Amino acid sequence: MPEGNKTEKATPKKRRDQRKKGNVFLSNDAVSVVTLLAGYAALRITMPSAVEHLSSFFRLCLFSAQTLSASALAGQLPEILKEGAFTLFMAVGPTMLVIVAAAMGATFFQTKLLVSGQSIQPKFSRINPLEGFKKLFSLRSVVEAGKGILKITILLVIIYHFLSGCISVFVNYMNTDITAVSKDILSRLSSMILQIIIAFIVVAAGDFLYQWWDYERQMKMTKQEIKEEYKQTEGDPQIKGKIREAQRKMSQSRMMQQVPQADVVIRNPTHVAVALRYKPETDAAPVVLAMGLDELALRIVKVAEEHKIPTVENVPLARSIYASAELNRQIPPELYGAVADVLVYIYRLNNRDLSKELNQTDQHGAT
Structure with missing residues (x-):
């Protein structure tokens, strides 16, 4: 159906039918930004605890390597591996759980708790080369490509400014305490991540508006489709x-x-x-x-x-x-x-x- 003929807003029935098929409004960039924010916040909160667990594990490894013989170290290896797995979970686990929860929350918030299996069912149109070629030159593909280029450009610019700002102080790190150097690097990394998050929030806001507009455009119906839908739901007026x-x-x-x-x-x-x-x-x-x-x-x-x-x-x-x-x-x-x-x-x-x-x-x- 030509897009120009679709001038009417989607009816509630069409929205319900499309929702059952898994076709709902969703901005992936919005999900990414929420996930990034949640991960950053969780990392800032859990960082002291994570550093403490990692420090304890590294001290255990160094102590075992210095004091135990090769045979004794081999016997102690299972315990060291268990301690390493526990340390990794305690250092990274909370942040990962927050990231997963944020991603699911942002997705379900947009889809209104939709869980549909129809969107993952195999369809011939997905492997049809002709359909793929059409999608390659569609408006959505052009927008997605432009959005990807924009995000990569933003990342490169921010990373470039970060590195150019660090080069001038790298020489001073040679004569500085390792603790102070670590704090300075972490502070600069935190600042860079905040800049990336802010830039991506702007990109995600634009993507959210575009995805909403594109979703509503695709959901539009022709007057004939509305008449046919009315006949299906209410019955043919002539027959009635x-x-x-x-x-x-x-x-x-x-x-x-x-x-x-x-x-x-x-x-x-x-x-x-x-x-x-x-x-x-x-x-x-x-x-x-x-x-x-x-x-x-x-x-x-x-x-x-x-x-x-x-x-x-x-x-x-x-x-x-x-x-x-x-x-x-x-x-x-x-x-x-x-x-x-x-x-x-x-x-x-x-x-x-x-x-x-x-x-x-x-x-x-x-x-």
Whole structure:
């Protein structure tokens, strides 16, 4: 897909899918700088203890070499090796643990504790020469190459300044106490490392911003991709529309089948029609069997006429029932009186003396 067509921000679904695949935002330079800072801090803190352990071990080695015979020294060698391993762990172990913890923390902080095995699964595209050739001349490759050259240049410049500053004092070291020389060299090395860290922090900040921009650029989607994703998650709008239409027709069909059971249809000549049933022995109040607008209203009236069900034109009442009543439910109490009048009129036309029951219904609504 051409990059120019990807103008839309990535949807939450795409971000979740890409995250499952292990494709998340990550700045390796930021991880390196955090690791370097943590290692430097740990080294400064553990340096006195490390020097003490190393000094003790070297004294043990010198003492054993001076006082023990060759055969005795050979017998003592396993113990010396164990002591050497312990000394190495005590001198370097804490710093290494801090470096590992810092690297993991910086990585998980950026990836939000993501652990995915899909990113290490074998893929043909990774060994495809054509894909490799394309990546070689991609924007990312150019940026990574430029970033590598910049870091090497920074290192060379800082090391050059460090060595040029030390050359002038190297001669003085010949007549200086070894302890003072060691402290001076360590101080200069510490200063050089701080300069490297500061320079790399600037590089890492730029890399962080670039990686974020590049990640968002790659995550962008085309409008067609968003439409396809919507179809996959929400369903094809056309299909959903057809389903709703089928459901509406089925509902209308069931409703129309109830019209012949109605006692009266109240209509607003052509726009609204409501079919009501009232059986005093089973219904506490008139029940809405069918109602509709426009074409559906005409269909209700037509079915009513075919089954010789009386229709009454009452514009306000038809509109009120349609607006406030529900299908297959009793009409609201505030409409009892108006509907009772209509039913009384119909019953009188049919010579059915049910006005007493209807008046009782009206009184019930009034209470």
